[in-house]
Amino acid sequence: MxxxxxxxxxxxxxxxxxxxxxxxxxxxxxxxxxxxxxxxxxxxxxxxxxxxxxxxxxxxxxxxxxxxxxxxxxxxxxxxxxxxxxxxxxxxxxxxxxxxxxxxxxxxKLDPSLIEGLPEVLDKGVVCSNYTDPNHTWDVIKKFNGGTALFVQPPKPYKCGGAPQKIMYLADDYFRRRGIKKKTNVVFASAADAIFAVPEIAKTLWKVVHRKKINVKFGHELKKIDGLNRVAWFKATPNFEEHNPIALDISERDGLVGIKYDMIHVVPINTxxxxxxxxxxxxxxxxxxxxxxxxxxxxxxxxxxxxxxxxxxxxxxxxxxxxxxxxxxxxxxxxxxxxxxxxxxYDGYSSCPFITGYGKMVLAEFDYSKKFLPDPKLKRLFIKDSSKEHWRLWVLKKYILPWLYWTKMLKGKEV
The missing domain is CATH 3.50.50.60 (FAD/NAD(P)-binding domain)
Incomplete structure (x- = not known):
């Protein structure tokens, strides 16, 4: 019954x-x-x-x-x-x-099987993903000693639009602190055609990208990973836009563009x-x-x-x-x-806390129209413009938001 x-x-x-x-x-x-x-x-x-x-x-x-x-x-x-x-x-x-x-x-559901070769290498060796095992991501970043650090952003929809970028900015900071930045190429291969949809946030992110000298390749959708030879194969849109171009080990085969990597952070397809x-x-x-x-x-x-x-x-x-x-x-x-x-x-409100380095964050808040909608409550933290990098936003991300989540949001209290 x-x-x-x-x-x-x-x-x-x-x-x-x-x-x-x-x-x-x-x-x-x-x-x-x-x-x-x-x-x-x-x-x-x-x-x-x-x-x-x-x-x-x-x-x-x-x-x-x-x-x-x-x-x-x-x-x-x-x-x-x-x-x-x-x-x-x-x-x-x-x-x-x-x-x-x-x-x-x-x-x-995260479905690694939709990218050829990914199930065999995900969370092993130099292939990592915060979506599946963030502890392994940290292990990979710590053990990286130079070469090409490849960060991949898939087509939408997927959880947290800024996540593929955030870990990249942190990794870049860590490489700089370890003194291996000069022998490292950080590459962002994105299936999108823009860094972010909200203009105020995009403006700040471009400053971060250029400051860190990150090679950005738009129109690149990951289709296959060759774990043995450490090559990521992409379907690349013709005449794709590229920023901070650098010399990379790139090949072409069967209509795909291959980028050789020494570490790679991926996002399994979300379904x-x-x-x-x-x-x-x-x-x-x-x-x-x-x-x-x-x-x-x-x-x-x-x-x-x-x-x-x-x-x-x-x-x-x-x-x-x-x-x-x-x-x-x-x-x-x-x-x-x-x-x-x-x-x-519901007006489509969402937000993305864009970590841009250790101790730095930008807060993207927007609605269905992608209009920038900063929360007036941020003024209590003495934050005048949340589209700019600020250490207080880092404090919000690391300490305040988890506390609000466990003690307020999950208790049914509106915050």
């Missing part, structure tokens, strides 16, 4: 826990279940700092039990299918759960979870198909989607979820109380 919940949440990451905690703070009588298989909850935004050797990986993790709201049922299981037509969710353990309202917050792609809740690309303002599903009025698995056209960050969760909460409460949505909407 299946169990029925008033609200069922799929996913115990940032989005799922924030929504559950906030709902139960506002209405403790709700019958709410959270389906999440993992025994641990991770604060992934600090993994860049872990990869740069300035934060403990262990401190980014807490037991899942400690963040699940006390009044919620934790279903420690994996979802295998969602039947939105009949309000049912089935799990790996053969259980079935029914719901009145469903919140889809399953996060996304929706398999069970999500198999539902009728997704768009043509497999992402949860929701209204960008209300986050209500476009076909099923009793379903909401937020976080990394949704198709809202903004960056996939915890900061975006911070603004999405209150919208989902208010709309759910409105439907439960009066069968109408609230007036609260």
């Amino acid at each position: 299946s169990k029925r919940y008033q609200i069922l949440i799929v996913g115990g990451g940032t989005a799922g826990i924030m929504v559950a905690s906030s709902l139960l703070r506002k209405n403790p009588k709700l019958q709410l279940g959270i389906i999440e298989p993992s025994a641990c909850h991770w604060y992934q935004p600090v993994w860049t700092l872990v990869g740069g050797g300035t934060y403990s990986y262990r401190k980014s993790q807490r037991p899942m039990k400690s963040v699940i709201p006390r009044l919620a049922d934790w279903i420690q299981d994996s979802v295998v299918s969602v039947d939105a037509e009949n309000n049912r969710v089935s799990t790996q353990n053969g259980k079935e759960y029914r719901y009145e309202y469903l919140v889809m917050a399953p996060g996304l 929706p979870p398999d069970f999500v792609k198999g539902t009728n809740l997704v768009d043509e690309n497999g992402w949860l198909d929701v209204d960008p303002a209300t986050l209500q599903h476009r076909r099923f009025d009793n379903v909401f989607g937020l976080g990394d698995a949704s198709n809202v056209p903004t960056s996939k960050t915890g900061a975006a979820i911070r603004k999405q969760a209150p919208v989902v909460v208010e709309n759910l409460l409105g439907l439960i109380k009066s069968n109408t949505l609230s007036t609260k909407t």
